[in-house]
Amino acid sequence: MEKIRIPADIREYKNKKAARRLIPFAVLLVAVALFIFLWGDMLFGGFGAGNQATIYVLLFLIPFAATGLPVALMGRTWIGTVVNVDRELSTAFRSKSPGKTGDMYTKESVVLYIRLDSGKVINRTVHECDANRSQKFEQYREGDRVLHLAGTKYLQVLPTAASQEIICVICGTENPIANKKCDLCGHTLRLTNERK
Numbered sequence: 802m803e804k805i806r807i808p809a810d811i812r813e814y815k816n817k818k819a820a821r822r823l824i825p826f827a828v829l830l831v832a833v834a835l836f837i838f839l840w841g842d843m844l845f846g847g848f849g850a851g852n853q854a855t856i857y858v859l860l861f862l863i864p865f866a867a868t869g870l871p872v873a874l875m876g877r878t879w880i881g882t883v884v885n886v887d888r889e890l891s892t893a894f895r896s897k898s899p900g901k902t903g904d905m906y907t908k909e910s911v912v913l914y915i916r917l918d919s920g921k922v923i924n925r926t927v928h929e930c931d932a933n934r935s936q937k938f939e940q941y942r943e944g945d946r947v948l949h950l951a952g953t954k955y956l957q958v959l960p961t962a963a964s965q966e967i968i969c970v971i972c973g974t975e976n977p978i979a980n981k982k983c984d985l986c987g988h989t990l991r992l993t994n995e996r997k
Contacts, residue, residue, distance in 0.1 A: 825868050880949075892907060907933060927956060955971070955973040965978055967990050
């Protein structure tokens with residue numbers, strides 16, 4: 802089994818990212834509390850105690866939904882094996898300016914089906930682009946062991962003896978396997994020890 806180790810620079814990045822969501826969350830939470838305190842009874846008092854409590858709970862969920870804080874704090878780190886790489890085509894719109902309908906185009910999405918070490922199979926969209934302009938996207942292959950680090954966007958293919966490149970979990974850049982730090986963002990690349 803691979804052992805995940807989170808370097809100090811990655812830990813700092815994750816903490817800063819969560820903190821950036823915490824401030825708007827706190828502001829929204831205080832605003833909702835003040836709204837309920839000042840106008841709650843006047844606006845919702847006639848709904849009955851049970852319904853009024855339900856409305857208050859729903860109002861308190863707004864800061865969570867608006868900031869995405871629960872996702873940042875409760876995301877999971879996991880390792881799994883790619884069992885299928887699927888390319889899906891769909892129709893999308895490209896907007897030229899806000900408020901106006903843009904051009905219709907064919908969007909290609911690369912979706913990975915991953916069997917976690919627990920046995921559960923999940924899917925994850927790892928790449929989206931204009932199908933007419935897309936280059937061949939082959940960062941992930943069936944059989945690859947991949948790591949998702951909670952609070953980051955990109956999956957990292959765990960390096961093997963034959964690996965030539967390693968993907969940065971922070972910015973998604975492919976780097977030469979010999980690199981210790983990402984060429985683009987400067988974060989540490991290796992997050993696991995060798996497989997035992």
